[in-house]
Amino acid sequence: MQHELVLDPAIRDWVFLPLIVIMFLVGILRHNATSLLRSDPKPGDKEQVKQSMALMRSRRLRANARYIPEEAYHARRHYFSHPTTGVFSQKLEAPPNALAMMSDPDVMQNMMKGNMATMVPQVAMMGVVNQFFSGFVLVKIPFPLTPSFKSMLQRGIPLASLDVTYVTSLSWYFIVMFGMQGLFRLVLGGSEEDESALMMSAGMGMMPGMMPGGAMPGQPVDNKKNFEQERENLSLVEHKWALAEAEDVLLAGVKLAGASGARRGAPAKAKSS
Amino acid sequence: MMQPPGAEVEEEKGAELFAPDKIAHNGRTIYTCRVGSAIVAGCVAGILGMEGLPGFFFFLLSCVATSAMLCARMGSVSMFDYFAKPYQVWTDGLTEGLMSYILFWTLLFDLVYIF
Numbered sequence: 001m002q003h004e005l006v007l008d009p010a011i012r013d014w015v016f017l018p019l020i021v022i023m024f025l026v027g028i029l030r031h032n033a034t035s036l037l038r039s040d041p042k043p044g045d046k047e048q049v050k051q052s053m054a055l056m057r058s059r060r061l062r063a064n065a066r067y068i069p070e071e072a073y074h075a076r077r078h079y080f081s082h083p084t085t086g087v088f089s090q091k092l093e094a095p096p097n098a099l100a101m102m103s104d105p106d107v108m109q110n111m112m113k114g115n116m117a118t119m120v121p122q123v124a125m126m127g128v129v130n131q132f133f134s135g136f137v138l139v140k141i142p143f144p145l146t147p148s149f150k151s152m153l154q155r156g157i158p159l160a161s162l163d164v165t166y167v168t169s170l171s172w173y174f175i176v177m178f179g180m181q182g183l184f185r186l187v188l189g190g191s192e193e194d195e196s197a198l199m200m201s202a203g204m205g206m207m208p209g210m211m212p213g214g215a216m217p218g219q220p221v222d223n224k225k226n227f228e229q230e231r232e233n234l235s236l237v238e239h240k241w242a243l244a245e246a247e248d249v250l251l252a253g254v255k256l257a258g259a260s261g262a263r264r265g266a267p268a269k270a271k272s273s
Numbered sequence: 274m275m276q277p278p279g280a281e282v283e284e285e286k287g288a289e290l291f292a293p294d295k296i297a298h299n300g301r302t303i304y305t306c307r308v309g310s311a312i313v314a315g316c317v318a319g320i321l322g323m324e325g326l327p328g329f330f331f332f333l334l335s336c337v338a339t340s341a342m343l344c345a346r347m348g349s350v351s352m353f354d355y356f357a358k359p360y361q362v363w364t365d366g367l368t369e370g371l372m373s374y375i376l377f378w379t380l381l382f383d384l385v386y387i388f
Binding site: 006009016141142180182 | 375
């Protein structure tokens with residue numbers, strides 16, 4: 001057991017605790033700055049939305065086909081996949097490619113803003129910490145590390161015999177930086193990035209106004225391929241009306257079959273609504 | 274700290290009936306519990322002056338305890354209703370929890386024993 005170093009209380013009062021407070025406040029500032037800088041996503045192109053909605057309707061039709069009579073199903077399928085007049089057979093203009101989008105100043109600006117808001121404070125903080133608080137031991141971390149970390153964690157302290165667990169302010173900065181992320185989530189609630197990621201995963205149909213199809217908002221999707229695919233899928237569906245023998249089942253008084261049918265029906269209805 | 278999980282998620286064999294927003298909400302709740310318990314455990318470990326491996330064991334212990342409490346809160350049967358994968362209760366947010374744990378462990382340890 002090595003003899004313990006005792007650090008100057010002034011280090012605690014003027015470096016150790018202030019660093020936490022500063023990083024916490026900077027984190028909150030960054031959060032607010034990000035939400036101020038973020039501009040609302042533009043609603044998608046009208047044609048794009050229409051196409052995506054058609055795709056969604058067709059998908060729902062495939063999923064719930066057995067709850068509508070045969071004629072109704074065929075009428076809907078005809079509407080979608082008729083070789084000449086169907087929705088999926090219409091001519092589509094080529095979507096603007098990704099390169100053209102990159103030159104769109106709005107998209108670029110948003111990306112820049114997002115990067116700036118995260119990068120700038122971090123780099124600045126690191127520079128400040130390195131500038132002012134280097135050259136002395138700040139913290140003893142309570143778990144052992146291998147000596148290979150020595151050059152990284154004790155930069156600026158040329159003491160060969162110093163234990164690796166005594167580290168400088170830069171290491172403390174990193175510990176605080178990573179550890180704070182969880183704390184921010186607690187303090188600030190579910191962050192905005194969370195919400196948007198959630199919308200992404202929630203995908204289609206849940207959030208009106210979002211670009212469906214799992215695409216990023218504002219990013220054009222190539223619906224031509226999707227249409228081809230969906231038309232193929234539709235032609236593969238084998239229609240069987242689930243309610244065709246409903247009255248027979250009822251009259252036969254088969255309780256079990258009826259009950260299970262109702263149970264199966266409920267979630268499907270919930271999905272289509 | 275023990276928040277009840279969000280609305281129940283509809284799930285049935287064979288059909289993909291998940292409510293992703295609800296699942297995400299449940300995941301966030303787990304995350305909150307995890308980070309909160311990690312912070313408390315870190316403070317305890319720091320004040321008790323744990324060093325090295327015992328500290329990490331203490332973290333694992335606190336995680337297991339948190340997950341077990343969550344499971345008890347949900348009931349072992351309905352656990353399958355709240356998540357896409359039931360083991361998420363045990364694995365979600367472990368890294369973030371560890372980071373917060375290390376931060377508060379170091380903080381309290383240094384305040385109590387070093388300065």
